[in-house]
Amino acid sequence: MRWTDKEIRAMDMYIWLDYSIERVWINYMEQFQGNHDITIKEELSVLKMMEVVYDMETKIIDLIDKHQITFQMIDQYKEEYNVPNWPTRFC
Numbered sequence: 001m002r003w004t005d006k007e008i009r010a011m012d013m014y015i016w017l018d019y020s021i022e023r024v025w026i027n028y029m030e031q032f033q034g035n036h037d038i039t040i041k042e043e044l045s046v047l048k049m050m051e052v053v054y055d056m057e058t059k060i061i062d063l064i065d066k067h068q069i070t071f072q073m074i075d076q077y078k079e080e081y082n083v084p085n086w087p088t089r090f091c
Helices: 005-032 040-069 071-080
Strands: none
Touching: 005 040, 005 071
């Protein structure tokens, strides 16, 4: 399947946002998972992480809606460019 330049850019942005969200969650789990006694400063850090994730998820939804991309398209795109887990195509 061939995509337009706008679709390619949107899918690249989706992949980067998705990867970034995953990294924030991994960071959260490494720092705070199972920790019930956190400081106010740590709580503020968690709130900032959640704010960042929410913002990135909103951008993903906007990309999908604006460019009419589907998860099937993204999967095909990732397979074609050998990007199974994170956006390595530009590295």
